[in-house]
Amino acid sequence: MKILITGVGGPTPRSFAIALKKYSFYKRFELIGTDINPLAIGLYQNELFNKSYVVPPASHPEYWNVMQSILTENKIDIAIILPELEVMAWSKRKETQPLPCKALIPDFSMADLLVDKSKMTEILKDLDIVPPSVTFSRDTENLQEVFNVLKGNFWVRSTSGTSGLGSLKVEDEDSLRNWIQINPNVTQFIASKFLPGRNLACKMLYHNGELLRTACAERVNYIMAKVAPSGITGNTSFGRLLNEPKLVAEAKRAMDFLFQYTGAAQHGFFTVDFKEDENGKPYITEINVRHVAFTQCFAAGGANFASDTVRLLNDDVTFDRNYKMYEFEKDLIFLRDVDSLPILMKEAELLQKFS
Incomplete structure (x- = not known):
């Protein structure tokens, strides 16, 4: 079975590949990897991937042409799409036309909601299943309002992205302002009540x-x-x-x-x-x-x-x-x-x- 796995420079796609190669007895797998970074280590892990390709980012106008060429050339049976931006691109495409091969892709309405932690938190707040939270931009002048609402220490991070992007436990306003300054690429933050448990x-x-x-x-x-x-x-x-x-x-x-x-x-x-x-x-x-x-x-x-x-x-x-x-x-x-x-x-x- 020929399977395409995208984003193999990251640990999650390589972990997925290992789960198939080392722990699955379903079939023999031929794995083809892609990544946007030519220095991505997964592109050169021949013990995991039979072939690998450098591809444009999902936002690039040539992305779909390049992916279609790889799918056709390798007669791919299934695609495993793992980087968040690519999941979004494939779910958006699924709205208007069939996907180029079999892939487990959520509907765009769900994916679009979940990548924005502030939107997800707002929608779930009445279920008592998300912590009290406040969303603010890096240009917010009166940060004291965040402390007034959350009343104590809180956890702050980017409203989007993974791997704890922009995350920190905040105890005073000076710490928060300094943290905003050293994360210039984060435009929107979400502050949530600090939870000390598991x-x-x-x-x-x-x-x-x-x-x-x-x-x-x-x-x-x-x-x-x-x-x-x-x-x-x-x-x-x-x-x-x-x-x-x-x-x-x-x-x-x-x-x-x-x-x-x-x-x-x-x-x-x-x-x-x-x-x-x-x-x-x-x-x-x-x-x-x-x-x-x-x-x-x-x-x-x-x-x-x-x-x-x-x-x-x-x-x-x-x-x-x-x-x-x-x-x-x-x-x-x-x-x-x-x-x-x-x-x-x-x-x-x-x-x-x-x-």
Whole structure:
């Protein structure tokens, strides 16, 4: 089976490729990678990708011509579109014409809403499922209003983008003004009540109107955390694979509301991120319209969403379409780094090494 994976300079597409090559027994895969950066490491990882191409950005007028040429030349069966901007481009195209090959792409109305964290937060605020938040621009003069509304420490970040872009815990106005100045490319910020509890993720796989697979995990530590003032880089180095049906229920409650609000079909792969307050109540901080970088860790633990996605797109008649929340062994954790396969072990075993 020939599969195109886009954005292979990033950790998420490479993680998806590893989940297929190392942990899936569905079929033999020939993977073709693309990226807009000729220095992207994935373009040269021959153990993962049989071929690779440098392509224009999704906003470039030649993007679709180049992609069509690659799809035709390689007789691609399925495309896995992972960078957020490309997901948006493919979902926009899906509104007016058929996609050039099979791909799991959400409706544009849903994708367009979710990439803007301030819009998503505003729509969900009456469900008591998002933290109290304030959106403001970098030109806002009276920043004290943000403190007046949130009444205490808060978390500030860009309203769009991934990997914790522009994120910081703010305690006073001087810190906020300085942070705005050293993030000149961020035009809109969202400030949300600071939540001190666990950082959780719920994966949700929808296909043709049905929620088919879910799984949960906790992000504990991050790769290269010291380089980010917030300590969050978007790449988890240590995490826990969890069995949390109540978290899945909250994620589904929010997604059901958003599907109804947008009129979008229940179709696509979504990662719902939560942060818990001091009492352990989870609040949604963002919803990604794609897989995230520790996809391979889920696959190593038995929840291979990459393989599930390919099997659904390939119309695999043996795929069980009954809903399933993946369950993991208790106490199961993962350790990962950018250039290594993940290591899974029991957390008790990890603690024993240092006792």
